[in-house]
Amino acid sequence: MIPVLLILIPLITGLITFAFSTADSAKKNALLSAVATLVVAGWSVCCTPASALRFDIAWLPVMGSRFTLEMDGMSKMLCLLTGISFPMIFLAIFRQETKSAPAFFGWMLLSQAGLMGVFLAADALVFYFFWELALIPVYFLCSIWGGERRIAVTFKFFIYTFLGSLLMLTGIIYLSYHSPGASFAIESLTKAALSETQRNGLFWLFFIAFAIKMPIFPLHTWQPDAYEESPTAVTMVMSGIMVKMGLYAVVRWLLPVYPQSSALYADVIIALSVTGMLYASFIAMQQNNLKRLIAYSSIAHIGLMCAALFTAQPSAYQGVMIQMFSHGINVIGLWIIADAIEKQLGTRLLSEMGGLAQKAPTLAILLVIMGLANVALPLTNSFIGEFMMFNGLFRYNMVWAGVAGISIILAAVYTLRMIQKVLYGPLNPTTETATDIPATAKWALFVLVVLVIVGGVYPQPLIDLTNDTVQALITKH
């Protein structure tokens, strides 16, 4: 029952939100719904009986597809991340003016429903459904409420991802014909009888779809533009949760289904990921635009996670699980701060900032904590994850680990440069009148900071939670 609730709560409240007439009631309704979803997600983590975590009814018997939702450790973890993120996002923008707010919050909740569905589906066709449906609300959100170049940029993003998912769809259909019983269930897809050529071809059809979503170099070109032009609340959803769809899908639908091909192409993919990491890091170092800087830093982090997934090392898998959660928390925190700064100063150019620490001390402290978490400093949540991923990468191949390791240094360079440019230095006319961060955003950030530090000091609960997924992956390889 829990999986259904996780989808239905945001779906129904989202549809209701469209009908609200005032911005205030829409916001409250959305926040309430998001908190309710969080409670259910939290319940799923504590809940042990497997029957409550599985939902299965006949949907399209002719095609061999059943509406199956199932939660394992990774699903729980990502649902929890989605559950935590939305209330934080809503809190952060609670006091902001949003034009036609009911529609905005309605779309936001619908996107949450779609994301939950992606993380829960245990049937390939259901998965494909939600994979697409998570995209539609984001398309409308970005195109209506985004920045100046929003229409073109969002369009590029949409067509890019749609193309990927169509390729995946043909792969899914092809695979299901070769699976026992022509079914779409994950268990039977892993048993599909394929020749080596078929397997390798299908592997790429799937991987391209996931790589576009993550995004992996050289398919990342939609991302910085989309992050920059989207309204910040949507950017948080995209960078905090949507990119995890790609990583999640690799773990759920790629590695177990094509273990041999994954091993065969591991070097190619790790090479692409590592190239992307360095490339994104170098660009981030040169960025003068705060939002683009965070976008590129996100590409670098995702690249490491993707590379770690193909090392086939237990510690790397475990690291990815932790890092998916941590990265979500950190990047949402960074976006909340970036948004607060932009709303204050009316600019996102680093060259026009400076001296904010004097005017906005709370903001300064929060930005430094989030920045350090982004660098993966020990005692912050991402340290554990990155350490384990590098450990796995090192065991797989020392050279790749060495090259990828450069990005740690580069991360420190661009993050500290950003902190320095924003917070320190002399005040200038733009920053002269700045005030501190709004109260609701402060509360949201406070929660996130607690999560950063707790995750950094005691990550064991997260490791325990996702252990079953990691074990299942190891036995496959």
Added chain:
Amino acid sequence: MNAIIFSALWGVVMMFSGIATQNRKTITGLSILGLVLLLGINCLHAYGIWVIKMDTKGAMHFDSIGLFFNAIAFFATLLYVVLSGKDIENTGVHAAEYYALIFFVLTGVSILTAFNGLLMLFLGIEIMTIPLYILTGADKRNLKSNEASLKYFLMGSFSTGIMLMGIALIYGATGKFGIAGGVSLAPSTGLSVRPSFLEVGGMILLFVSMCFKVSAAPFHFWTPDVYDGAPAVFTSFMATIVKSAGFFAFIKLFDAHTAVLGDSWNILLPFVILITLLIGNITAVFQQSVKRMLAYSSIAQAGFMLFALYGNNDLAKEGILLYAFSYSLATIGIFAVLIKLKDYSLDGFNGLATEYPFLAFSTTICLLSLAGIPLTGGFFAKYYMLSSAIKAGGIFWLVIAAVLLAAVSVYYYFRVIQAMYFKTGAPSFNQPITKAFQWALFGVAVMIILLGLFPTLLLNFFYF
């Protein structure tokens, strides 16, 4: 049989209703009544009631799939008249005649779903298309409409000539008009009897003329001009019901005949599919007029429907029914809105969502369905087509090419959504948008979503 006789009779009734009354509302009402009765009578046939026992000497064969397709076509026509009846009335001065012609087209459709011999195929095609030549030119004072009508007539007659030539060659080779006897491959022994040159030539000529009728490239050149020139309200009818019926006949005709063409079939058809998809999708991208864009999009959709011809299995047959229905629903929906707009260009849609959010929502669902986004009927329609092709095997490369081009199609469908939602403007209409119209369109949207959630709802009827 019921449907053929009744639609022809009601066509005559409609023709004479123009003498009895000048009230256009009554005439539209009468045709809606006729369509409802036609739908009911067609369903009765499925249960064996009110069938006039007539020995057709094997020229016709009524099976459940054909009757089911009839039901889809009649239902789509019903929706079309409900949504766009007002515009049919206002096209010219002779509302009753347009309805009569529409009923005659439906007679042709019912023959095409039941033909069992090449002569009946020919009759069905002719009965279906001749009224269309007139409907295309219905806007008498408009030069473009006249031009389109003439062009359609000339090109149509030409392709009919090719078809007749094909039929003649096949008759010469086999001595029969039947389509059942044409298979020259003996599967039981594994020995193949080489089909005669006449027979192969005849099949290829038939293929060409059918490609023309369903506007598959490279025989598509008439489509954009005719669809663009005809009054929009009749374009809607041509692009949906008539086209789907053409496809149905195409598939029925080649069902058992592909063996005659042997390996060349596996080169010929993929080639046609590929260039149909390419030309339809790529050209649609560059259109500024939504009407013309929809004409090219209908070529692109034809490319997808051709996969059913290649697949030629259970999935293909179910799929073509689903495709015909969901594609007709969506296209009729979009055209219903387009007809009411003064400006057919993309800019004509600007700001529709701010003024009529409800209307824009339904239109968006129709567009999403054409693009094949999940949760709409269009997704499962495409799904079935791809699925049947993958099941048949051999052209996975073409399936990949098709999905790449489907991604291109998102570009032009979404431009309309962008105009409605993200651009500002004040759309101007020929007629006021009534509440009833908005609700009817919403009904279409709901049907599309239902099909997208449970395509088996429709297909289960087929098994009853």
